[in-house]
Amino acid sequence: MKTKITLIIACFLAMRLSAQNPNIEQDSIVALETVELTAIIKKKIETDMKMTVSVDEFLASSDNISFIKRGAYAWEPLLNNMSSERSTITIDGMHIFGACTDKMDPITSYVESNNLSEIDIKSGQEGSMHGATVAGSIDLKRKSTAFSDYSMWKGAYQSGFEFNNKQFFNLGNVSFSNDKWVADASIAYRKADDYNDGNNEEVEHSQFTKFNTSLGLAYKTSELASVKVEAIYDEAKDVGYPALPMDLWLSRALITSVSYKQLFDEGLLRAFDAKIYFNAIEHYMDDTTRPENLVHMDMPGWSTTYGLIAKGNFKTNRLSSEIQLNAYNNLSIAEMRMYPQDRSERTMFAYSWPWVTTRYAGLSMNNSWDISEKSSVNFGGTLGINYNHSKYVDFNWIFHPGAPQEKTRLLPSLNANYLLNLNSFNFSVGAGYGHRAPSVSEGYGYYIYNSFDRYDYIGNPDLKNEISYELNASAGFSNDKLSIQANVNYFYIKNYIIGRILSLGSPMNYQSVGVKGYTSLDHATLFNFSLNSSYAISDDFHWKGTLTYARGKDENDNNLPFIRPLSYQTSLHYKYKKINIQTSVNGDFEQIHYSPEYGEDETPSYTIWNASIDYSLRLFDYKTVFQIGAENILNEYYSTYADWGNIPRMGRNVFTSLKINF
């Protein structure tokens, strides 16, 4: 929410700035940078506490993101307290879909902090630009260096060690630019052992190893146009998921794109951008590390997507618009093969995703209209077509006889926001309406074991579209010293999709206690609130505080699962010469509104204290920062409301890191 508001303000400011200066710089090099008409908040990929963070840790620092954690790796981001099916997660607008039926691989696990420049989070229907959504969108923006008049090399190297899980990481990135060419490259390697909880007990199967590298190459074809080829390769190996009955043996992702960008000095159309992309993910789970498992099972998954994005930015005196065409095709396949106790006997095979194709094409528009110096309106909409096809539809027919093999859905979306700035105060109100199609698992999943509530889940191809009606508002005040910002949003979601116990069938996975089918509730409601404030005690001494609250209910006023209880964070930051000292306390109150129906129990409150100190120096003429800190200093034993199976979180963790810029 805050992100959104900041975004809107940033957007608004950007519009105003360019409105005051209608002559776009003739220098195309600069132009390539400045004609980003959709302004985005620039947030460095680091948190207040830690300068070298994982993508997950960085996302966690955003108010409207929480996480379902199944271990130390690959957390599933929840936007506005909604699971990842309800948000669109993209990399530079490219759609990518995880290949694991158990959500071991959210898209955020296939990038690394050193190949990202920022993460653009939009709440609710404002996020529909990249595709149909309910919760909003998370767009991971890749690093991209601008063309420069003279040849320039830049780079950074980060290394560090985290003592709790003996995580050792090395991240490097380098870029080259001149007036014709730009190259960006990054490489990263992380390796961690099991972590220890607050009782100093090892949490088994929480290790991970991750390798990530990326390359981008841009060429300026004319004064105002450029072509770019980009690729990311990510490989995770031997990753433990303590909350799941299985680990990961190997996952690999290849994410590629070619794009073309053309800017225009004058006229209505100011920028045109087109991109084609292809990405492929393979994901192989592994249960051989879990001798307690009764059944050995192979569960490989594959997800392949290709797509197209084309967008144009238009501008008149007071109105600026962005029109975007999005199209993609995804094929998701997941297999399960169970081995009988007598291995010479026939294996038992089934698809958990029976070759499900998803095709989407959508046309989106977003407009920003400056009514006056003080107020503006943002409005937009998307019309999308979503098509699904299940190749081995017999699997779906077992529970839903006669369900259609293919299904086409129309996904409309509308949103509008009014923003008002009065001196030090700002206000906004907005509304949104949008549909989303069921995800592959919700529509076509087959005996997908959910170790949280211990049910096997069955998809329903006939599910109705989920329809979201959304209201949001914000109010804020800021001056030189103090800033306060409050945000609320409310979602009324019709046909809310969730698993309900089926009286049919019996479990397939041996840990399971029954079968649940994805069904539509008549509706569900969600309310999110956040309050942010900061105060500058002196020029070098700052305080920040955040309070968030959320409430989710189903049609019968029962609690929805994974809704964050009242939580808080407060931090102090002190700067003395080249030394920065920061300390923070964060925690959740007791989770009173838990949902036993979905396997939740009451999670007690917890409080965590963190601190870090960093020192900037010049090492061989390179700008260098050294940081040491500790998370969970008091070694509290805790698990949060969204820790899968109540696995305990990490105990005290001392971390060190070094960053050299050159």
Next chain:
Amino acid sequence: MTALGVAVMSCTIDKTDFEAELNTEIIEYVEFSEAVSINSDDYQISIEALNGTFYKGYNEIRLQLRNIQSNQDIENSEISFLPIITTYNGEVASCPHSYNLEYNDIEDYYSGYVVFTENSSDTESWMLYISFTVEGQIFTVTRDIIVEEQTNKNLNMTSFTGNDGEQYYIALVAPQSPEIGENELVAGIYKYQQPEGEAGDFPDPSQFTFYEAENYTLLLDPRMPEPSMGNHSSPNNQDLIQYEDGLYYGVVNYTMTGNWTLNFIMLNADGETIKGTEVPTDFTPGVEGVKSELHIDILF
């Protein structure tokens, strides 16, 4: 672009070829060919069966009768068909079969079925006794045949004495090669007619009368017996009821490949249990599934 991606990243583990996966256990036979040919005087009898082989269990048979001299097929002859097994101790018995073969004038053959209850072995052998009429004259022929073991468990059979004291046979007819998902399950249910009179000259057909059991219901509960599957079952199955062709039709859903047990309870027209017991429905991981006393195991 796609080509580049594929080139850079071929899969580490190959995807399963689903069609091949379904056929690893099963060779599906769809072609009828000659299983036995018998000459008698000027006539030749040719019996076709699937794959040219008689198997234990249900066999559809197609018989052709031909005058060798004139090279003419003979239509509308009255043909009787009687399989007889001689057991190791010299006893003789038969098995469910259609005694009178009907002429099918569209396909030009005499059609019937036989459910062999045993395969041929060193100690047990099968003999066919066939009679036919041509122009009012009756011819009889006998011929020993080989009945092979049925390796496709989807065509398994079972025989039992019901609670009413009668001898019953249940033979699976289809699907030969099941799919994951919904399958039409077809079975023949047969009953042995206890002879009333004294045996006449061997082979006296009145001693070997079988008929299609009528108006029974076969309650179906398919389950995976493998201990790790914990008595797993499937939804939306339908009990087998008799159709006009005399066979019993129902629906079985297989949720995955592997070993399945079709647990049956056979009811007569009055709803009385002839054979079979209810099986537990609870999910019991690690324990081999309990089977009904009337069941047939399949595998695909």
